[in-house]
Amino acid sequence: MKRFFLVVLIYAIHPISLSNAQSSWKKIREELLFNQAPFKQCHASTLVEVTPGKILLACFGGSAEGKQDVDIWLSNIDINGITAPLNVANGVVTDSLRFPCWNPVLFKSREGRTFLFYKVGPNPREWWGMLKVSDDDGKSWSAATRLPDGILGPIKNKPIQLEDGTILSPSSVERNETRWVAHIERSIDGGKTWEFIPVDHGSAFGVIQPSILVYGKNKLQLLCRSRQGSVMQAWSSDGGISWGKWDKTSLLNPNSGTDAVTLSDGNQLIVYNPDVPGKDWFNGRAKLRVASSTDGEKWTDIAVLEDGLKEEYSYPSIIQSSDGLVHITYTYDRKNIKHVVLQKGRL
Structure with missing residues (x-):
């Protein structure tokens, strides 16, 4: 495959710190990933490190979100740059029926299998979960399979794997325009079967797209987007089998x-858009920050990724690679995906 070299926009050599903490973060790499992309718009990027120094990136791309030509595209990021996006999944059902693809999520289990979850369907209220797997770190992929009814796969953010091998997949359902609920899909057999675990479905809060954070052996935290103007949280003390209220x-x-x-x-x-929703909620996506916490209760902003006015910088993905660096990707005004690398240092 022909390689496209990364266009490096900024190499920041100064610490980015918004607090008086004893540690600081440096932005050591910042770039737009696609040059002459084969799609007009793209969104919802996802990252996974498959081997030391090699990261897979996926997103959906096409003429516009929700159009039938929106497929899932995959690239490799390594020391040589980024490979040109490769179309790895689509929403073709029959010769005359095709649906858009949505929200890919990459995950690699400790057993060595790489999962590519994504959704297919006319909209987020009617979509269904799809899966491809790779046993050679993304060089080749299985045929697409549909997940069981009631199982959607991770909706936007990556699963985690616990010490005992259990995989927890953060998911959610947009039942209608106003009723949003989150849940966990739990697998104890390496992703072959899944158990549905609701998270406070009686809540008045509307929450979707959870992330999972780990605090010791069994204490977990979910963080969700919500309709209430704040990031929402729920906690588990038994390794994700049951959850408290939002x-x-x-x-x-x-x-x-x-x-x-x-x-x-x-x-x-956490990577998040920090603005309060207003009359034009979409403008709240023009600012993007990174915040840090030790206990999940007190959060401190440690980096400003974007500070725009009307652009869209949204749907971030964040991982820590084996060398300790933090990689973040996010939608860059729907025209590209931006990649930022942070390094932690000492003041």
């Missing part, structure tokens, strides 16, 4: 997707 975090959010990750040192990071 309540607000201190993080404001204009009903826009977030993503979070537990770092190797036990600290937590």
Whole structure:
């Protein structure tokens, strides 16, 4: 496959810090990933490190979100740059019936299998979950299979794998324009079968697109986008088998997707749009930040990724690679995907 070299926009050499903490974060890499992309618009990127130094990136792309020509596209990011996007999944049902694809999610299990989850359907209220797997780190993929009825796969953000091998997939359902609920899909057999675990479905809060954070062996936290102007949280003390009620975090959010990750040192990071929703809620996606926490209760902004006025910088994905660096991708005004690398240092 022909390789496209990355166009590097900025190499920041100064710390990015919004607090007086004893550690700081440096933005060491910042770039737009696609040059002459084979799609007009793209959105909903996802990342996974499959081998040290090699990251897979996927997103959906086509003429516009929700159009029938929207497919799933995959690239490799490594020391040589990024490969040209490869079409790896589509919504073709028959010769005369085709639906758009939505929200890919990449995940690699400790057993070595790489999963590509995505959705197919006319809209988020009627879509269904699809899956492809790779046993050679993304070089080749299985045929697409439809997930069982009632199982959608991770809706936007990556699953996690617990110490005992259990995979927890953060998911949600948009039942209608106003009724949003989140749940966990749990597998104890490497992703062969899934158990549906509701998360406070009696709540008045509307929540979707959860991320999972880990605090020790059995304590977990869900962070969700919501209709209530804040990032919402729920907690589990039994490894995700049961969950408490939703309540607000201190993080404001204009009903826009977030993503979070537990770092190797036990600290937590979330990428989020910080604006309060207003009459034009979409403008709340023009600012994008990273916040840090040690306990999931108190969050401190540690990096500004974007500080625009009317553009869209949204739907982030965040991972920590094996070398300790933090990789973040996000939608860049629907025209591209931006990739930022953060490194933690000491003041």
